[in-house]
Amino acid sequence: MKKTLQGLLLTLSLLLVATAQAAGVERGLFTTAVVDREPVDQVSEITPDQNQITYFTELRDLQGQNITHQWVYDDGVMFEKTFAVGGPRWRVWSSKTILPEWTGTWVVNTLDGDRNVLMTQSIIRK
Numbered sequence: 001m002k003k004t005l006q007g008l009l010l011t012l013s014l015l016l017v018a019t020a021q022a023a024g025v026e027r028g029l030f031t032t033a034v035v036d037r038e039p040v041d042q043v044s045e046i047t048p049d050q051n052q053i054t055y056f057t058e059l060r061d062l063q064g065q066n067i068t069h070q071w072v073y074d075d076g077v078m079f080e081k082t083f084a085v086g087g088p089r090w091r092v093w094s095s096k097t098i099l100p101e102w103t104g105t106w107v108v109n110t111l112d113g114d115r116n117v118l119m120t121q122s123i124i125r126k
Contacts, residue, residue, distance in 0.1 A: 024059070024118050025058070025060075026058045027056070028055070028056070028057045030056075030108075034054060037091045039056045046098055046124065046126065050098070051098060052096065053096060056093040057069070057093065058090075065085050065112060067083050067110060067112060067113075067118070068115075069083075071094070071106065073106050073107075104124065104125060105123070105124055106122060106123050
C-alpha cells in the first residue's frame with residue numbers, strides 16, 4: 001500500500017511539473033504586422049525606413065492571468081501593454097512607434113502577473 005501511494009504521489013508530481021513546463025510562451029517574435037491573429041513575417045532588425053514594429057506572442061495554458069509586454073530602450077521602460085489571457089491558447093501583440101533617433105537595441109520582456117520574465121527578445125534599430 002505504501003509503495004502504491006508513493007508511486008501515485010510521484011506520478012502526480014511529474015504531471016504537475018509537466019503541466020507547469022507546458023504553460024507559458026509558445027512563440028514570441030517581431031513582425032511588421034499581424035493579420036488574422038498571426039504575424040505576417042518575422043523580422044530581425046528595424047530598418048531606418050520603418051517607424052513602427054510589432055511584437056507578437058502566443059501563450060499556452062495561462063488563461064485567467066495577466067501578461068505584459070514591456071518595451072525597453074536604453075535601459076528605460078518606454079511602454080507597457082497588459083493583456084488578460086482568456087483561453088488556453090491566446091495570441092497577443094503590441095506595437096511601438098520608433099523615432100528615427102532611437103537607434104540601437106530594443107528589448108521586449110513578456111511578464112506574468114507577478115512581473116516574472118517569461119521571455120525576453122531583442123531587436124536592433126539601425
